[in-house]
Amino acid sequence: MRPGALALLLGGAAALLAGLAVVVPFLLRATGSSGLLVGFVLSLFPLAIVLLAVFAVDRWEPEPRGLIVLALVWGAVMSVAATALIQPLFLDAFGPRSGAAATLRFLATVEAPVVEESAKGLGLLILMLAAHKYVDGPVDGIVYGMTIAAGFAFTENILYFGRFFSETSGSAASLAVIFTMRGVLSPFAHAMFTGTLGLIMGLAARRWSPGLVVGAFLVGLAPAMLLHNIWNSGGEDFFLLYVLVQIPLFGAAALGVYFLRRAEARLTHARLVEYAQAGWFSPLEVEMLATPRGRSAGLRWAGGVGRRPAMRSFIRTATDLAAARQRVLSGRDVRGYAAAQQELLDRIGRERDALLGVSGGRPQL
Incomplete structure (x- = not known):
């Protein structure tokens, strides 16, 4: 193995171990061991749905499986670790000074879109810069963006499902509600957010320039964060927003991917x-x-x-x-x-x- 490749492999392994050292204790504290196991099993279902969609999008010119796995691991471990570490700092620097309700709304509508999309997008940027020969256009960007998002949503779902299981003493009804909301109605939410960023970066990658790709990353974060903000702002109007906004957006995204595949x-x-x-x-x-x-x-x-x-x-x-x-x-x-x-x-x-x-x-x- 070449020294450069060996250094990259060792650096990646060290980063993965460091990420796991943050993510696993974080999940255990929030869910407990039983909740972690239940959350892990239930989270496999929405993960499988998104990955099947990724493979369908990627059928024409399949990406290297090693890079797909790398993207998935970044989303599931590194982006979650970065979010867990940065979230309290972001809240302390920019969050409201009083009021639990205001803090929760800030976390959902400001912190989550900014911090989570930046953490996921950083992995996409690193992948595109390090393996640019495998990114030929917007479809490739969407594939890697959706894969990173699938990994992030997988770990986030473990947190939500496991925490509900622990807090409700294993209530099947409560678990069924949160599973329906996240696993059935919205498995593609994160995929749409980060897939939009991947689309914009993939367009820039057609004429390769590191500066152009970095610029596309900064520009593409805005719509990714905006979509995330809209999704998290539903509150009591979630189902109305879901029908009037999210379903049309998902349909437009699917149609866009179809035409990009044709191109x-x-x-x-x-x-x-x-x-x-x-x-x-x-x-x-x-x-x-x-x-x-x-x-x-x-x-x-x-x-x-x-x-x-x-x-x-x-x-x-x-x-x-x-x-x-x-x-x-x-x-x-x-x-x-x-x-x-x-x-x-x-x-x-x-x-x-x-x-x-x-x-x-x-x-x-």
């Missing part, structure tokens, strides 16, 4: 057409590799002959090839592109041979 597919198609013009792919292969209908047909055929994993690898490598060329055309990752392109083209050839039994050289692009 991502069109870029893949355009880049593979260029390779087809140089003889690396046939027109039929381009349609199979770069359109949703073509991919579905190709996977069905491959499944019928027992080669579905090989077809998945073929599709993934072709998508990586298109993404690498798109980064260069947008002025990113120019250095080392020729060698990376050739490695991907060689892999395409081997995977085609394994899939179809076709052999032979291909011309250079």
Whole structure:
């Protein structure tokens, strides 16, 4: 392992242990051991819902699983630890000087949006700066933002579910109410907040510049915090706000992701057409590799002959090839592109041979 990678690994492990040293005692104090266990089990349900949505969004050009896990861990541990440490300082510096009701409202409508979105967003910023070659546009930003948010909501749900279990002596009715509110009606709340930040940062990442991404981070925090504030301001009007504001916002977000996925597919198609013009792919292969209908047909055929994993690898490598060329055309990752392109083209050839039994050289692009 290279010294730089080893240092990054050791630093990440140390940060994780430090975060756990803050988060686990914090949860135990708030929930007790029984509440912690109940909260953990119940929190798996909304976590699974959000992660399934993340995988659905990420299907066209899947992100490295290691980075997805890193994003999830940041959300579940590091952002929660940062929030727990900063919250009392923020309250002391900016909070109301008297009144329990005013303090609770401040925590919900000011402190939570500012501190939590900053803590989650910091992880997104670090990931984009450290692994920028894997962030090609807004869809990738949304995927990482939603994943960090899923981790944060998971730990926050453990706190809420476990605390209600402890405070109500295990009342099933009380637990069912809070589970319905957080686990059924609003599993995507945090995902929408931080996903908005990821969208804005992903747009900036199309033309890579560290300064541009940092600027997008600062700009993107505003709508993320605003959405969080609106969500937490519902109070007694929660259900009215949920129907009139949150459901339309969720629908708009889902529609936006759909159109962004369509745009991502069109870029893949355009880049593979260029390779087809140089003889690396046939027109039929381009349609199979770069359109949703073509991919579905190709996977069905491959499944019928027992080669579905090989077809998945073929599709993934072709998508990586298109993404690498798109980064260069947008002025990113120019250095080392020729060698990376050739490695991907060689892999395409081997995977085609394994899939179809076709052999032979291909011309250079």
